[in-house]
Amino acid sequence: MCQLLGMNCNVPTDIVFSFTGFATRGGRTDEHKDGWGIAFFEGNGVRHFVDHLAAVESPIAELIKRYPIKSKSVIAHIRKATHGAVALENCHPFVRELWGHYWVFAHNGNLTDFTPALVGAYHPVGGTDSEYAFCYILQQLRHRFGAHRPTNAQLKIALQELCNGIACNGTFNMMLSDGAALFVHCSTKLHYIVRRYPFATAKLSDEDVSVDFSQVTTPQDCVAIIVTEPLTANESWIQFAPGELKVFVDGIPG
Amino acid sequence: MCQLLGMNCNVPTDIVFSFTGFATRGGRTDEHKDGWGIAFFEGNGVRHFVDHLAAVESPIAELIKRYPIKSKSVIAHIRKATHGAVALENCHPFVRELWGHYWVFAHNGNLTDFTPALVGAYHPVGGTDSEYAFCYILQQLRHRFGAHRPTNAQLKIALQELCNGIACNGTFNMMLSDGAALFVHCSTKLHYIVRRYPFATAKLSDEDVSVDFSQVTTPQDCVAIIVTEPLTANESWIQFAPGELKVFVDGIPG
Numbered sequence: 001m002c003q004l005l006g007m008n009c010n011v012p013t014d015i016v017f018s019f020t021g022f023a024t025r026g027g028r029t030d031e032h033k034d035g036w037g038i039a040f041f042e043g044n045g046v047r048h049f050v051d052h053l054a055a056v057e058s059p060i061a062e063l064i065k066r067y068p069i070k071s072k073s074v075i076a077h078i079r080k081a082t083h084g085a086v087a088l089e090n091c092h093p094f095v096r097e098l099w100g101h102y103w104v105f106a107h108n109g110n111l112t113d114f115t116p117a118l119v120g121a122y123h124p125v126g127g128t129d130s131e132y133a134f135c136y137i138l139q140q141l142r143h144r145f146g147a148h149r150p151t152n153a154q155l156k157i158a159l160q161e162l163c164n165g166i167a168c169n170g171t172f173n174m175m176l177s178d179g180a181a182l183f184v185h186c187s188t189k190l191h192y193i194v195r196r197y198p199f200a201t202a203k204l205s206d207e208d209v210s211v212d213f214s215q216v217t218t219p220q221d222c223v224a225i226i227v228t229e230p231l232t233a234n235e236s237w238i239q240f241a242p243g244e245l246k247v248f249v250d251g252i253p254g
Numbered sequence: 255m256c257q258l259l260g261m262n263c264n265v266p267t268d269i270v271f272s273f274t275g276f277a278t279r280g281g282r283t284d285e286h287k288d289g290w291g292i293a294f295f296e297g298n299g300v301r302h303f304v305d306h307l308a309a310v311e312s313p314i315a316e317l318i319k320r321y322p323i324k325s326k327s328v329i330a331h332i333r334k335a336t337h338g339a340v341a342l343e344n345c346h347p348f349v350r351e352l353w354g355h356y357w358v359f360a361h362n363g364n365l366t367d368f369t370p371a372l373v374g375a376y377h378p379v380g381g382t383d384s385e386y387a388f389c390y391i392l393q394q395l396r397h398r399f400g401a402h403r404p405t406n407a408q409l410k411i412a413l414q415e416l417c418n419g420i421a422c423n424g425t426f427n428m429m430l431s432d433g434a435a436l437f438v439h440c441s442t443k444l445h446y447i448v449r450r451y452p453f454a455t456a457k458l459s460d461e462d463v464s465v466d467f468s469q470v471t472t473p474q475d476c477v478a479i480i481v482t483e484p485l486t487a488n489e490s491w492i493q494f495a496p497g498e499l500k501v502f503v504d505g506i507p508g
Contacts, residue, residue, distance in 0.1 A: 044342075045304065045345070047305075050301065052299075063314070087299060097379060123353070
């Protein structure tokens with residue numbers, strides 16, 4: 001299995017603190033050593049970093065931890081290979097274009113015998129069930145909504161239906177974003193927290209690192225962090241219900 | 255205008271030497287300071303780095319110069335903005351999926367009034383004439399060849415026709431690769447060199463850096479470098495003819 005990390009905020013925010021704890025699970029405090037990846041939206045562009053090395057050994061992960069890239073929407077993933085070899089093309093997150101925007105996707109779980117026909121614009125490059133599901137989702141969204149992006153509310157309904165269907169074939173915890181919204185579906189395990197004024201100090205569970213968010217934020221900031229297992233022990237994380245799909249916009253879950 | 259750098263080889267090779275000279279033109283020895291990018295094929299996967307900072311100031315470019323990523327096909331670009339703002343989504347190279355493979359594209363030149371209808375699977379995310387042309391090329395290839403990748407020879411003929419047409423709207427020096435082949439079209443200015451046994455020492459024009467390739471290669475290695483302006487002064491670079499399109503496979507131009 002794998003682990004997922006997402007961030008959605010109302011102002012561009014760096015993810016160094018959360019990624020530092022998360023990356024430690026990529027080979028040190030946990031077993032997810034078969035590659036990792038992270039994608040940051042910046043305006044309409046995406047910075048996409050993937051590596052088949054363990055996150056704790058990757059020079060690129062080291063760069064991410066030192067270089068505070070600010071973004072309003074981030075998806076990261078550490079991989080323990082189940083379907084598909086340990087190879088760059090099988091590292092999440094995956095990126096495709098739909099409606100003139102990049103879409104970023106990462107998945108935790110296993111799908112069995114999930115092979116709906118891919119007859120449209122999207123075909124997997126690698127050998128994972130995850131990328132296959134991503135191509136299927138984009139194909140179905142394009143088929144359902146045509147040439148223009150629908151509203152977040154319409155997308156939420158469509159994605160809930162699609163995820164319900166896919167989850168019949170196995171575990172399907174997933175994150176999907178076009179920068180404007182972060183859609184999160186929980187099949188078995190995901191947690192989130194919304195940090196906002198008054199900010200407090202948070203301490204990582206996986207590393208001896210703390211940050212006093214009141215020193216690095218303004219009272220208007222609103223930052224949602226979504227992750228497989230809570231990253232801090234001194235904050236109250238909210239667990240997703242099985243089958244639940246949420247859409248985060250400007251740090252607010254809906 | 256911008257500058258292009260490509261590499262195509264028969265064994266995975268690092269591009270640190272060439273990129274070091276090339277990146278220096280991104281704000282120091284030349285004026286291309288409005289962003290840069292590089293994409294490395296690794297198996298079927300792609301490592302894609304883009305930055306809106308000048309290449310000489312970018313921490314990510316620094317990483318590329320220090321971390322020898324090995325690849326058989328690389329495309330890099332330094333940008334001087336003409337069409338489209340200085341923004342991440344306007345940095346080349348661009349990446350899209352076609353026929354279950356990633357395709358990487360970068361362009362040097364300006365296209366005027368180039369607005370053919372985009373009615374298929376590919377739409378630009380940013381505001382450049384370049385990304386528009388890339389989407390158009392992929393749309394036309396998919397339309398012409400259907401669901402499966404044709405041979406390199408078939409692709410070369412199709413791309414020559416497409417590039418001839420696009421170049422009616424302006425300067426269209428471009429590089430396009432799916433990892434298996436690197437297609438290069440010259441409208442005004444491109445040079446290439448094929449380095450093979452017996453290897454010699456090369457000295458960068460833009461930095462005081464030399465490398466003795468005989469020390470870092472085997473007699474079977476074959477490495478083609480394609481670039482807007484020659485990177486070394488002590489080697490014989492071959493200039494493309496205007497309108498010429500070449501396909502590089504395993505370091506061999508055809």
